[in-house]
Amino acid sequence: MSRGQGWRRAIVLVAIAIACALPFLLSNFRLFQFTQVFIYAIALLGLNILTGFNGQISLGHGAFYALGAYTTAIMIDRWSVPYGWTIPVAGLLCLTAGFLFGIPALRLEGLYLALATFALALAVPQILKYFEHWTGGSQGIVLSKPGAPLGLTLSPDQWLYFVTLGVLILLFVLGANLLRGRTGRAIVAIRDNPIAAQAMGVNGALYKSLTFGVSAAYTGVAGALSALAIAFVAPDAFNVFLSITFLVGIVIGGLASISGAIFGGLFVQFVPNWAQEISKAAPWAIYGIFLIVFMYAMPRGIVGALRLAGARLARFRG
Amino acid sequence: MTRRTIVALALVAALGPLLFAGPAGAQWPGVTPTEIKIGNTNPYSGPASAYGTIGKALTAYFKKVNDEGGINGRKINFVTLDDGYSPPKTVEMVRRLVEQDQVAFVFQTLGTPTNSAIHKYLNEQKVPHLFVATGATKWGDPRNFPWTMGWQPTYQTEGHIYAQYVLKNVPNPKIGILYQNDDYGKDYVKGLKDGLGEAGRKLIVLEQSYEVTDPTIDSQIVNLKNSGANVFYNVTIPKFAVQAIKKSHDIGWKPLHLLNNVSASVDVVLKPAGLEASRDLITALYLKDPTDPQWKNDQGMKDWLAFMQKYYPEGNTKDAFNVYAYTVAQGLVHVLKQCGNDLSRENVMRQAANIKNLSLPLLLPGIKVNTGPTDFYPIEQEQLARFDGERWALFGEVHDAGKK
Numbered sequence: 001m002s003r004g005q006g007w008r009r010a011i012v013l014v015a016i017a018i019a020c021a022l023p024f025l026l027s028n029f030r031l032f033q034f035t036q037v038f039i040y041a042i043a044l045l046g047l048n049i050l051t052g053f054n055g056q057i058s059l060g061h062g063a064f065y066a067l068g069a070y071t072t073a074i075m076i077d078r079w080s081v082p083y084g085w086t087i088p089v090a091g092l093l094c095l096t097a098g099f100l101f102g103i104p105a106l107r108l109e110g111l112y113l114a115l116a117t118f119a120l121a122l123a124v125p126q127i128l129k130y131f132e133h134w135t136g137g138s139q140g141i142v143l144s145k146p147g148a149p150l151g152l153t154l155s156p157d158q159w160l161y162f163v164t165l166g167v168l169i170l171l172f173v174l175g176a177n178l179l180r181g182r183t184g185r186a187i188v189a190i191r192d193n194p195i196a197a198q199a200m201g202v203n204g205a206l207y208k209s210l211t212f213g214v215s216a217a218y219t220g221v222a223g224a225l226s227a228l229a230i231a232f233v234a235p236d237a238f239n240v241f242l243s244i245t246f247l248v249g250i251v252i253g254g255l256a257s258i259s260g261a262i263f264g265g266l267f268v269q270f271v272p273n274w275a276q277e278i279s280k281a282a283p284w285a286i287y288g289i290f291l292i293v294f295m296y297a298m299p300r301g302i303v304g305a306l307r308l309a310g311a312r313l314a315r316f317r318g
Numbered sequence: 319m320t321r322r323t324i325v326a327l328a329l330v331a332a333l334g335p336l337l338f339a340g341p342a343g344a345q346w347p348g349v350t351p352t353e354i355k356i357g358n359t360n361p362y363s364g365p366a367s368a369y370g371t372i373g374k375a376l377t378a379y380f381k382k383v384n385d386e387g388g389i390n391g392r393k394i395n396f397v398t399l400d401d402g403y404s405p406p407k408t409v410e411m412v413r414r415l416v417e418q419d420q421v422a423f424v425f426q427t428l429g430t431p432t433n434s435a436i437h438k439y440l441n442e443q444k445v446p447h448l449f450v451a452t453g454a455t456k457w458g459d460p461r462n463f464p465w466t467m468g469w470q471p472t473y474q475t476e477g478h479i480y481a482q483y484v485l486k487n488v489p490n491p492k493i494g495i496l497y498q499n500d501d502y503g504k505d506y507v508k509g510l511k512d513g514l515g516e517a518g519r520k521l522i523v524l525e526q527s528y529e530v531t532d533p534t535i536d537s538q539i540v541n542l543k544n545s546g547a548n549v550f551y552n553v554t555i556p557k558f559a560v561q562a563i564k565k566s567h568d569i570g571w572k573p574l575h576l577l578n579n580v581s582a583s584v585d586v587v588l589k590p591a592g593l594e595a596s597r598d599l600i601t602a603l604y605l606k607d608p609t610d611p612q613w614k615n616d617q618g619m620k621d622w623l624a625f626m627q628k629y630y631p632e633g634n635t636k637d638a639f640n641v642y643a644y645t646v647a648q649g650l651v652h653v654l655k656q657c658g659n660d661l662s663r664e665n666v667m668r669q670a671a672n673i674k675n676l677s678l679p680l681l682l683p684g685i686k687v688n689t690g691p692t693d694f695y696p697i698e699q700e701q702l703a704r705f706d707g708e709r710w711a712l713f714g715e716v717h718d719a720g721k722k
Contacts, residue, residue, distance in 0.1 A: 029417035232435040
C-alpha cells in the first residue's frame with residue numbers, strides 16, 4: 001500500500017467515525033440537514049459518474065430524482081410496501097429509465113445532450129400533474145416518517161440519518177470499485193478520446209448507455225431517500241432548478257471526484273441558507289457571489305483545491 | 319502539524335458552532351416577558367415570488383406594532399424565511415423555525431403544496447399553524463388537524479356563492495366554464511358544482527381548461543361561445559383573465575360573466591382588458607380593492623396608505639396582496655391581544671378559534687371574522703359586485719357560507 005492510499009483510508013475512516021457520532025451530538029433539526037447533505041451527495045455522485053467521469057452533460061437529473069421519490073411515495077402510499085423495499089426498486093426503475101434514455105442520447109453530444117436532458121427536467125413537473133390518479137396531482141402525497149425498528153431507541157430523524165449514511169457508504173464503495181477498475185478506465189477513456197477508446201475495443205455505445213443508467217439509478221435512490229426524509233412529494237419540489245443545483249454541486253465539489261460529491265452536497269445544502277442569513281432581499285445574488293468566488297479560488301472544485309494543498313504541503317515537507 | 323491534525327481541526331472548526339445552537343427553554347417556547355417570536359415562510363425567490371410582497375408587508379406591519387409598544391408589552395419578533403415555493407425547502411425552514419429558533423407558532427406560511435408538506439409535522443409537534451395563505455379547503459379540519467387554521471374564504475366557498483346567484487337570477491341558465499387545470503381551478507369548479515346541486519349540474523354545457531404555461535386561451539373562448547352558454551364562469555389568473563375578457567368582447571359574446579376573485583383587480587386585470595369590455599362583470603369580494611376609486615376617502619384605506627408610505631415605501635400601493643397582508647396581520651394581533659398573558663401554544667390556538675364578529679378596516683363593510691372550536695374558516699363571507707365601467711359596485715346581501 002502506498003503512502004497516499006494509507007492517508008486516504010485514514011481520512012475516510014475518521015470521516016465515517018465522525019458521521020456516526022453526529023446523531024448523538026446534534027439536534028434533530030441539524031441531523032435532518034445532514035441527512036439531506038447525504039442525499040444530495042448520493043445524487044451528485046450519480047451525476048458525477050455521468051458528467052465528470054464520462055463527459056456527458058445532463059441538465060435533467062432532477063427528473064430521475066423525482067422518479068425515485070415518486071416510486072417510493074406511490075409504493076408506500078398505494079400498496080403499503082415497507083419503505084426499505086422501495087429504495088432498491090426506485091434504483092432499478094431509474095436504472096432502466098436512464099439506460100433507455102441513454103440509447104437515443106447516444107446520438108447527441110455535449111450541448112445537444114444538455115438540451116435534451118433539460119427538456120426532461122422541464123417536462124417532469126407537468127407529467128406528474130397529469131397522472132393525478134397516481135401522483136396526487138399538485139397536492140402531492142403525504143407520507144409518514146419511518147421510525148426506528150423495534151429495540152432501537154433512536155428518534156425517527158436519527159434512524160433516517162443512519163439509513164441514509166448506510167446507503168451512502170454502500171453506494172460510494174460500489175461507485176469507487178466501479179470507477180477505479182477496468183470499467184472506470186473505459187468510462188474515462190470514452191470521455192477523453194472516444195476514437196482511441198473504440199480502437200482499444202471499448203464498446204462506446206454500450207458503456208455510455210450503461211453509465212447513463214447507473215447514474216440515473218444513483219440519483220433515483222437519492223430521490224427515494226428524500227421522499228422518506230421530507231415525508232412529502234409534490235411536483236413543485238422537482239422543478240428545473242433542482243437539476244441545475246445538481247450540476248452546481250458536482251462542479252463545486254470537484255468534477256470526476258468521488259469525495260467531491262460530499263463537498264458538493266454540503267455546498268448545495270448550506271450555502272443558500274447562509275446567503276439568506278446575509279441578505280434577505282437578494283439571497284440568490286449572494287449565492288451567485290459565493291459561486292463566483294468558489295470557482296475563481298478553486299477552479300477544479302473543492303477536492304481539486306484540497307489535492308493541490310496536499311501536494312504543496314508534501315513538497316514543503318519533503 | 320501533521321495533515322491528520324489539520325483535517326481534524328478543520329472538521330472541529332466546521333462543525334463546532336453547530337453543537338452550541340438553540341436557546342435555553344422558557345416557560346412557553348418563543349415567548350419571553352418582552353418578546354413573542356413568530357415564524358413564517360414566504361417565496362421571496364422562485365416562480366411564485368410575486369407573493370413575496372405578503373411577507374414583506376407582514377414584516378412592515380409588525381414593525382409598526384412594535385413601534386406602537388407591541389402587544390401587552392411584548393415586541394413581535396417576526397422571523398420570515400425564503401422557501402422559494404419548494405416544499406422540501408419549506409420543511410427544512412419550518413423545522414428550523416420550530417426546533418432551532420423555537421418560535422411560539424407559525425403564521426401565514428404561503429402556498430398549497432408548501433403548507434401540505436408541513437401540515438402533519440406541525441400538528442405532530444403541536445405548534446399552531448395559523449392563518450395559512452392559501453385558498454384550499456383542507457385547512458379547516460379541526461378534528462384531524464387541530465393545530466392548523468386557514469384565513470381567506472376558500473375557492474369552493476366562492477364557487478358556491480356564484481352557483482346560488484345563477485340559480486336565483488338567471489332564467490334557463492346554460493353555464494360554460496373555463497378553469498386552470500390545477501387544484502386552484504378544480505376547487506373553484508367543485509364549489510360551483512356543489513352549489514348547483516345534483517340537478518343543477520346539468521346546466522353546465524361545456525367545461526374548458528388551460529395549462530398555466532399555455533400562451534393563449536382564445537380557442538377555448540370561441541368553443542364556449544359556440545356551446546351556446548349564457549353564463550361564463552371564468553376561473554383564471556390575471557394574465558388569462560385579461561385575455562378572456564378581451565376575447566369574449568371582441569367576438570361579441572355577451573354572457574353573464576362571473577370572474578373569480580383571484581383576478582378582480584381593477585388595475586391589474588380590468589384596465590388592461592378594457593374598461594368597456596369589463597362592464598357588467600360580476601365577482602365576489604371580501605377585501606377592499608386598493609385600485610377601486612370608491613374607497614378613496616375610506617378611513618381604513620387612508621390608514622393603510624399611510625402605513626405603506628411609512629413602513630413599506632418600496633411596496634406597491636396598487637397590489638391587493640399588501641391589503642391582504644395588512645388585514646391578516648391585524649387578525650393575528652387581535653388573537654394575541656385576546657390571549658392576554660397566557661401565550662402558551664394551547665391558548666394561542668384556543669383564542670384563534672374564539673374570534674367573534676371581528677371587523678377589520680379593509681374587509682368590505684359587513685364582513686366579519688368568526689371562528690369557533692369546530693369552525694376553522696375565519697372568513698366565510700363575501701359579497702357580489704358588478705363592474706360599472708369604473709368601479710366594483712357591491713350589490714345584494716353579504717353571502718355567508720358558514721350559515722348552512
